[in-house]
Amino acid sequence: MNRKILELWVGLFVAAGLLALAMLAFKVGNLATADVLNGYKIKARFDNIGGLKVKAAVTMAGVRIGRVSDITFDTGKYQAVVTMDVDGRYKTLPTDTSATILTAGLLGEQYVGLEPGAEEEYLKEGDTIRLTQSAIVLEKLIGQFVTSFAAGESKSK
Amino acid sequence: MEQTLNSLANLGRIFLDAIGRLGRAALFLFEVVRAARVLVRRHFLVIQQVYAVGVLTLLIILVSGLFVGMVLGLQGYNTLVRFGAEESLGLVVALSLVRELGPVVTALLFAGRAGSALTAEIGLMKATEQLAGMEMMAVNPIVRVIAPRFLAGLVAMPLLAALFSAIGVLGGHLVGVGLLGVDAGAFWSQMQDGVDFNDDIVNGVIKSAVFGFICTWIAVFEGYDAVPTSEGVARATNRTVVYSSLSVLTLDFILTSLMLGEI
Numbered sequence: 001m002n003r004k005i006l007e008l009w010v011g012l013f014v015a016a017g018l019l020a021l022a023m024l025a026f027k028v029g030n031l032a033t034a035d036v037l038n039g040y041k042i043k044a045r046f047d048n049i050g051g052l053k054v055k056a057a058v059t060m061a062g063v064r065i066g067r068v069s070d071i072t073f074d075t076g077k078y079q080a081v082v083t084m085d086v087d088g089r090y091k092t093l094p095t096d097t098s099a100t101i102l103t104a105g106l107l108g109e110q111y112v113g114l115e116p117g118a119e120e121e122y123l124k125e126g127d128t129i130r131l132t133q134s135a136i137v138l139e140k141l142i143g144q145f146v147t148s149f150a151a152g153e154s155k156s157k
Numbered sequence: 158m159e160q161t162l163n164s165l166a167n168l169g170r171i172f173l174d175a176i177g178r179l180g181r182a183a184l185f186l187f188e189v190v191r192a193a194r195v196l197v198r199r200h201f202l203v204i205q206q207v208y209a210v211g212v213l214t215l216l217i218i219l220v221s222g223l224f225v226g227m228v229l230g231l232q233g234y235n236t237l238v239r240f241g242a243e244e245s246l247g248l249v250v251a252l253s254l255v256r257e258l259g260p261v262v263t264a265l266l267f268a269g270r271a272g273s274a275l276t277a278e279i280g281l282m283k284a285t286e287q288l289a290g291m292e293m294m295a296v297n298p299i300v301r302v303i304a305p306r307f308l309a310g311l312v313a314m315p316l317l318a319a320l321f322s323a324i325g326v327l328g329g330h331l332v333g334v335g336l337l338g339v340d341a342g343a344f345w346s347q348m349q350d351g352v353d354f355n356d357d358i359v360n361g362v363i364k365s366a367v368f369g370f371i372c373t374w375i376a377v378f379e380g381y382d383a384v385p386t387s388e389g390v391a392r393a394t395n396r397t398v399v400y401s402s403l404s405v406l407t408l409d410f411i412l413t414s415l416m417l418g419e420i
Contacts, residue, residue: 017315018319029357030353
């Protein structure tokens with residue numbers, strides 16, 4: 001076969017393969033959406049993080065603005081320290097922003113929900129959110145419900 | 158008594174033969190990799206072979222990818238609809254294709270279509286003494302014949318696997334969204350939510366590269382090591398397909414367990 005035509009075919013093949021890879025990365029995978037662009041890190045301390053995992057979403061008003069980049073345990077205060085990577089486009093979170101661990105749906109994945117405060121100053125790289133609310137652990141809730149239910153029943157008798 | 162000794166000796170010979178072949182295959186690989194340096198200047202040899210193992214395999218890969226994706230869409234839908242989770246169809250199709258079916262099925266097809274052709278070609282060259290003829294003319298057959306084919310397989314396999322997965326996702330979309338009425342937005346957004354670039358796509362590409370390496374290595378070695386008769390070439394071709402398929406499936410388990418970090 002002619003050398004030129006052969007090279008053309010191979011070129012087409014390689015280009016199609018690379019195109020397929022790009023489609024997998026951007027259209028099928030999360031490369032286009034998941035990466036936090038020049039993000040900054042803020043921390044939050046929780047008494048209990050429930051089932052929160054690294055890479056979980058960080059949202060404000062339901063919009064995903066970042067993700068959890070690290071979870072460590074503070075042996076001094078017996079608290080979980082959650083480090084969040086927030087997108088650089090959202091630099092105007094007030095310093096009294098509060099963080100809550102929420103669950104998507106009844107049994108869905110857990111994520112961090114941020115609630116804006118009213119301060120004039122904004123959170124910067126490395127700052128810590130002071131107002132936090134722990135995850136609701138379903139088992140504890142059921143336990144409380146069962147004991148209060150039992151107590152109420154014995155009282156009525 | 159003598160019969161027992163004889164059968165024991167037979168067993169020993171088979172074992173030693175197998176070990177010997179393994180050693181020859183490793184030395185052969187070393188020589189091929191060393192010869193690959195020369196091909197930087199003579200890259201047209203490689204391009205020719207990429208055409209033979211890549212472009213000519215394209216059609217079977219695309220058609221099978223499309224149908225595998227369509228079947229996944231159909232089967233996934235029928236299972237998911239029981240749990241009212243048919244919106245996750247895109248995720249199911251994409252994950253099974255990118256992680257497993259893309260690399261594995263492509264490697265199996267590649268071994269059957271391109272690997273067997275490589276072995277038959279090289280084996281026939283050996284049987285008709287073309288390789289010996291090259292050596293007589295001071296042309297190293299490993300540089301001229303083997304290394305370009307090996308490199309071409311290495312390049313072609315990941316690209317073929319990516320094409321397989323991509324067209325499979327489109328096939329799943331065709332059946333799921335077009336035929337069964339899953340919402341197109343949910344199909345794609347659930348997929349993008351669940352498929353991670355590093356954990357799923359990069360690992361799939363690594364898998365297909367490893368499979369490409371193993372399949373082409375087996376194919377060119379079996380051809381080069383074939384008994385130079387028509388029967389020997391037939392056996393070598395047969396062995397290529399069997400060994401490639403077995404090693405792909407075994408390696409797939411090992412690689413998956415390493416990537417998931419379960420073992």
